[in-house]
């Protein structure tokens with residue numbers, strides 16, 4: 001009989017018009033649903049089915065929507081602006097947000113120039129007039145761009161492209177952008193000014209090219225408009241919300257501003273009686289419905305750009321332009337992959353093996369030390385994230401918690417976990433591996449002690465004043481691991497050195513290193529119906545053994561027989577070992593400690 005196995009393909013939801021060029025990259029590997037014009041409620045009711053969401057500027061990705069997006073791994077913005085996405089909330093859910101930072105720059109810049117020319121030459125008004133059967137040549141006299149001052153707010157990718165085109169038109173260019181690159185500005189013949197006020201008073205044309213953020217919201221209001229020349233014209237192809245629309249309508253009505261070319265509005269599409277609608281209807285305004293990026297070329301670019309990134313993320317790779325994740329070079333990411341798995345297992349081994357990890361009175365600081373090839377890698381953030389995931393996954397009550405490179409730092413901070421990544425110059429040339437990773441856990445406990453000289457019989461308030469908190473440092477715990485043939489190995493667990501593969505269920509026993517221990521443990525497990533699949537013994541590291549031997553040499557230089565020497569027994573078992581079995585193992589037969597770890 002033929003059994004058909006149905007494996008579900010990851011599902012991608014597309015809620016706006018996105019060019020088919022990119023979507024073609026998705027359709028073979030994924031289930032792609034294109035559903036436009038969904039209400040927020042409709043979108044929320046279906047979002048839990050999807051691993052990826054592709055949007056443009058209209059879909060609002062709110063915390064409320066994300067709370068229902070249980071499987072979501074990536075929100076892809078086919079364009080630049082992510083002000084319609086609650087990026088912080090996506091980050092806390094471990095959802096990667098990607099965009100296309102350069103796919104539509106040229107389209108936006110050309111649209112800005114189109115509006116500049118249209119406003120300079122009254123193209124909108126003239127077109128309406130002639131369509132209405134009029135022939136109004138003397139009312140519609142315009143101005144030239146050549147020789148005029150173009151003031152640019154935000155000299156980033158679009159702002160600079162606008163500057164280069166405007167330079168070709170013979171305009172004088174000034175800009176305000178506190179973070180601009182002065183070399184790029186100079187190369188584009190732009191004079192940077194120290195304040196917004198400086199450029200406003202000189203502008204014949206003012207164009208905005210900043211993102212909509214707290215510092216740019218409402219940046220052009222009544223006072224700013226009043227400081228401009230009455231012949232000035234204003235362009236906005238960046239974001240609505242940066243210009244006070246009411247104030248602009250008033251200034252146009254009063255003749256204190258000559259005209260405006262506006263592509264973006266505070267709410268889109270604008271409500272019928274809103275200030276945006278009044279602005280659009282104004283005769284001195286040329287308006288377009290957020291068309292800055294709407295060219296065939298730009299839409300192809302952004303679609304291919306974000307769809308490629310969605311494929312990467314859903315295939316377990318990292319994207320090239322995540323808004324909320326570090327950039328990791330593809331080659332480095334490939335090198336890191338087997339170590340990601342190793343570090344996650346080291347973290348999980350720590351949490352499961354050391355019950356102290358669950359004791360919240362201890363604040364643990366982890367050193368994650370890379371030796372060998374790994375010490376030459378630029379971004380080890382995937383390893384940091386893997387450690388957080390390993391440490392937390394076996395103890396978190398939140399099953400749906402997706403711990404990854406996006407939210408690892410946030411989660412570690414929230415749980416008071418400190419991780420110091422260190423690169424060691426230690427040479428591993430002679431070793432059977434190319435990199436060694438050491439996880440060192442330093443547990444500290446804050447205890448309150450009496451200050452020297454404090455009186456014991458003081459009243460309680462004074463007693464509190466006479467006490468101070470000190471950090472008590474407990475023994476370090478060390479786990480070392482390496483990768484060989486793409487397989488992760490644990491090389492050291494505390495003072496014991498022995499290689500074992502962290503997979504399946506492991507029973508780890510610390511016992512006196514003397515005859516009969518293996519047989520004893522085997523017997524107890526056998527009686528409990530637990531089958532042993534493989535076994536490793538990890539003796540003391542040479543260092544510890546030498547130290548112990550030094551302590552066991554008697555006065556005559558003879559080595560004393562050391563009955564207290566310990567070893568670790570690591571057994572791969574076929575089923576979980578119950579607490580009762582663990583308890584029965586520890587005792588007189590020389591097993592000192594036992595833990596069960598599942599990978």
Ligand SMILES: NC(=O)c1ccc[n+]([C@@H]2O[C@H](COP(=O)([O-])OP(=O)(O)OC[C@H]3O[C@@H](n4cnc5c(N)ncnc54)[C@H](O)[C@@H]3O)[C@@H](O)[C@H]2O)c1
Nearest residue numbers: 081108154155156157158177179210211215237238292293
């Ligand atoms: N209308 C459209 O269809 C369309 C198309 C593309 C881009 N955009 C919008 O255009 C804007 C610019 O895009 P970009 O790709 O050039 O972005 P960018 O990040 O490359 O450039 C933004 C620039 O603004 C500067 N800036 C930030 N805060 C500032 C402040 N308070 N004052 C002055 N300068 C400030 C930054 O230093 C940066 O140089 C964005 O809002 C984007 O969403 C709109």
Ligand SMILES: O=C(O)[C@H](O)COP(=O)(O)O
Nearest residue numbers: 056057078079080081293
């Ligand atoms: O930020 C952007 O990329 C532009 O505003 C384009 O938006 P759109 O994709 O909705 O056209």
